[in-house]
Amino acid sequence: MGVKVYGSTMSTCTARVISTLEEMGAEYDVVPIDFAAGEHKQPAHLARNPFGQVPAFEDGDLMLFESRAIARYVARKYKSSGPDLLREGNLGESAMVDLWLEVESQQYNPAIAPIVYQCLMIPMRGGVADQKLIDANVEKLGKVLDVYEDRLSRTKYLAGDFFSLADLSHLPYTHYFMATPYASLFESRPRVKAWWEDLSSRPAVRKTTAAMPTSRFCSCFSVPVLVSPGSIEGLCWFFQIICWIYEINRSFLNAAFKLLFFANLIYVCVPSEMLKQGPC
Amino acid sequence: MVVQIHGMTPAVCPQRVMHCLIEKGVEFEIIHVDLEKGEHKTPEYMAKQPFGQVPYIVDGDFELYESRAIVRYYAAKYAGRGPNLLGRTLEEKARVDMWLDVEAINLNPLVFPIVFNLFVLPGQGITGNKAEAQAAAEKLDKVLEVYERQLSKTKYLAGDEFTLADLTHIPALRYVVENCGMGHLISNKKHVEAWWADITSRPAWKKVVGIVESRALKYSP
Numbered sequence: 001m002g003v004k005v006y007g008s009t010m011s012t013c014t015a016r017v018i019s020t021l022e023e024m025g026a027e028y029d030v031v032p033i034d035f036a037a038g039e040h041k042q043p044a045h046l047a048r049n050p051f052g053q054v055p056a057f058e059d060g061d062l063m064l065f066e067s068r069a070i071a072r073y074v075a076r077k078y079k080s081s082g083p084d085l086l087r088e089g090n091l092g093e094s095a096m097v098d099l100w101l102e103v104e105s106q107q108y109n110p111a112i113a114p115i116v117y118q119c120l121m122i123p124m125r126g127g128v129a130d131q132k133l134i135d136a137n138v139e140k141l142g143k144v145l146d147v148y149e150d151r152l153s154r155t156k157y158l159a160g161d162f163f164s165l166a167d168l169s170h171l172p173y174t175h176y177f178m179a180t181p182y183a184s185l186f187e188s189r190p191r192v193k194a195w196w197e198d199l200s201s202r203p204a205v206r207k208t209t210a211a212m213p214t215s216r217f218c219s220c221f222s223v224p225v226l227v228s229p230g231s232i233e234g235l236c237w238f239f240q241i242i243c244w245i246y247e248i249n250r251s252f253l254n255a256a257f258k259l260l261f262f263a264n265l266i267y268v269c270v271p272s273e274m275l276k277q278g279p280c
Numbered sequence: 281m282v283v284q285i286h287g288m289t290p291a292v293c294p295q296r297v298m299h300c301l302i303e304k305g306v307e308f309e310i311i312h313v314d315l316e317k318g319e320h321k322t323p324e325y326m327a328k329q330p331f332g333q334v335p336y337i338v339d340g341d342f343e344l345y346e347s348r349a350i351v352r353y354y355a356a357k358y359a360g361r362g363p364n365l366l367g368r369t370l371e372e373k374a375r376v377d378m379w380l381d382v383e384a385i386n387l388n389p390l391v392f393p394i395v396f397n398l399f400v401l402p403g404q405g406i407t408g409n410k411a412e413a414q415a416a417a418e419k420l421d422k423v424l425e426v427y428e429r430q431l432s433k434t435k436y437l438a439g440d441e442f443t444l445a446d447l448t449h450i451p452a453l454r455y456v457v458e459n460c461g462m463g464h465l466i467s468n469k470k471h472v473e474a475w476w477a478d479i480t481s482r483p484a485w486k487k488v489v490g491i492v493e494s495r496a497l498k499y500s501p
Contacts (some may be wrong), residue, residue, distance in 0.1 A: 050426040062371050069377035084317035095344055095353040147330040209355055
């Protein structure tokens, strides 16, 4: 029996686990949790993750939560079929992996998560981003990235000249961060930029981020996202066929669709699980 | 070779490291870094700890910062000595990792505003933000309810043995209980209270408290 990941492929913390499973070539199933229906706060999910968060992870009788802990478990369990993401055979290297995993969770994440949340998640809910909070965290993140730039001038990856879980753990929030107006923080730091390009082009990472579309977020300025002409046309054809079958008067439906098409006022909403989840 | 802990002993993160080293019977000395004078923000200090926080350790040629990475390092280096702090099987290690992360990510962000506003700032003659501390305390109470349910099933957080997952909680929660008037957050939960009494009565932890109170700068097993 394969392992199960309870969560959403678009959730940052679930993606952290999925990317590790992909790197290790593990077989897994994703069991979606319906945020809109509050499923993450229902007894069945609370039995898996008592903090009512995602992801939760099941491997036989073992139930785990906390994405970085799950990722460590996956890296150990599937060690023979993937890269050595933890370097536990070498005390010094393992310490560097642990150090940069801590830096990710204690320095990087507290700065980057509020920017992603304010720029992308809040506007989706129809809220107004807190620009002061964004500015404060952009400044904080800049200082953190200066440390990274210095580190990456000496080693190819964060923990050393080897790719590790410490690098991979940065994936989810950084991926979404690149859809905010502040991606220039990476552009202006050549080594950090190169490190991100290397990380984000890994096959396992591309497979993970394929399920994390950023094009569907509304921008910080709440510009409505236009529905693609293809999908409107498809809808029109669908209703044409319905009309032919049922001989419904088409003129009303045609007029309604023309109005929608030319007004272009349909928002593409990210599925509701993203609206409810919040930062993790 | 004596391990050097660069930091200030009243601070939470150096205490975490001291506790782990004492559990493992590892000799160390404290190189005092005065936080009130801003010595942790000097270029010389930040050349070693680029985020300007305490502690960092020097062990011969080896240097490391981030207290949770440091305790993991020593727990692994001295795995055969003293208590097993990391777990043995794949599953046990995962549970230790899980509760280490719960402390770092769910609990610590709530403890900090309580201790900062009700202890650190008043200690400097500044009035802290009591509303912020109270709001954090209410959330911390809910988090500790999750701990209560876990500790009704296992003696310690990751299972029936004391591990790093319990150890990392002690320094900050101690300030919450003893210096911020928030002892009820623990004493109103039967299993959390028993766990707290157990882990804070460990001889190694009592030695940490002794070092802090006496302002000692070294430990030999």
